[in-house]
Amino acid sequence: MSSSRPEQLVVQHFTHIHPLTKVDGYGEFTCDGCKTYGFGKTYRCTRCDYNLHDHCATCPSTLATFMHPQHELRLVFRGPEHTHQNKRMCDICDESAEGLYYQCEPCGFDVHPLCTQLPQHVRHVPHPAHLLELSQWGASSICMVCRGAIRSWRYKCCPCGLDVHMECISSSASVAATKIQQRCFGSPQPQFYHSEYYYHHAYYNHGYTNQGQVHGYANQGQVQEPGRSKGRKMFSILMDLTVGVVCNIIAGPAVEVLNGCF
Numbered sequence: 001m002s003s004s005r006p007e008q009l010v011v012q013h014f015t016h017i018h019p020l021t022k023v024d025g026y027g028e029f030t031c032d033g034c035k036t037y038g039f040g041k042t043y044r045c046t047r048c049d050y051n052l053h054d055h056c057a058t059c060p061s062t063l064a065t066f067m068h069p070q071h072e073l074r075l076v077f078r079g080p081e082h083t084h085q086n087k088r089m090c091d092i093c094d095e096s097a098e099g100l101y102y103q104c105e106p107c108g109f110d111v112h113p114l115c116t117q118l119p120q121h122v123r124h125v126p127h128p129a130h131l132l133e134l135s136q137w138g139a140s141s142i143c144m145v146c147r148g149a150i151r152s153w154r155y156k157c158c159p160c161g162l163d164v165h166m167e168c169i170s171s172s173a174s175v176a177a178t179k180i181q182q183r184c185f186g187s188p189q190p191q192f193y194h195s196e197y198y199y200h201h202a203y204y205n206h207g208y209t210n211q212g213q214v215h216g217y218a219n220q221g222q223v224q225e226p227g228r229s230k231g232r233k234m235f236s237i238l239m240d241l242t243v244g245v246v247c248n249i250i251a252g253p254a255v256e257v258l259n260g261c262f
């Protein structure tokens with residue numbers, strides 16, 4: 001798991017000529033690697049106003065992932081002239097993949113670095129019996145939370161034939177994390193949630209409401225987000241789900257995983 005790597009304060013990244021320095025608590029930015037929304041932690045060149053997500057700055061050059069188990073993915077950095085002629089979409093979130101992304105070239109599989117951080121299994125409070133699994137194909141095409149249509153990757157419970165949008169999972173993830181945490185540690189530990197998480201979450205929800213969007217419907221093509229906030233939805237989902245991931249590792253979900261379908 002990437003979280004066990006020691007944190008580097010300065011990185012020399014192949015996408016930029018100068019060293020990048022880690023900055024915590026930076027505001028909003030657009031990542032100059034993957035071109036999607038970022039907030040908070042960045043690896044930054046102040047001289048050039050160049051920012052990378054902390055994950056984009058430190059993710060490995062090759063990746064084996066359950067999202068594309070057939071082949072190892074390769075991290076590539078494509079200039080605008082390349083993506084103009086050959087527009088790529090992230091297979092997971094369906095937004096354009098430009099600049100820095102993982103790809104399996106023979107299969108035409110492309111994925112944002114951030115999207116590779118989505119956990120394979122999550123707990124979903126309204127469905128406590130089984131862990132849900134991130135999957136391209138589901139048992140149905142309707143989300144059990146918002147009743148909206150699902151076209152792409154979703155969390156599913158195979159035995160029960162249930163599907164949930166990624167963003168509809170994250171809306172209850174903080175509640176799930178609290179419950180699991182109580183199981184892990186025996187008692188609630190409020191300091192587990194650091195303030196940056198809450199600040200971001202509150203800010204994000206505020207902005208979302210102002211744009212008149214209905215939570216859970218953004219991926220039905222009814223809403224066009226401005227270019228600057230590309231990846232904002234996925235960034236928020238990750239902020240929510242990574243709180244749960246930490247605890248899922250501790251809780252050891254292996255037994256419940258066996259109930260899934262393979």
Ligand SMILES: [Zn+2]
Binds near residue numbers: 032033034035056
């Ligand atoms: Zn990035």
Ligand SMILES: [Zn+2]
Binds near residue numbers: 045046047
């Ligand atoms: Zn620079």
Ligand SMILES: [Zn+2]
Binds near residue numbers: 090094095111115
């Ligand atoms: Zn993506």
Ligand SMILES: [Zn+2]
Binds near residue numbers: 070106
């Ligand atoms: Zn492949």
Ligand SMILES: [Zn+2]
Binds near residue numbers: 144148
């Ligand atoms: Zn939904």
Ligand SMILES: [Zn+2]
Binds near residue numbers: 127129130158159
């Ligand atoms: Zn189930």
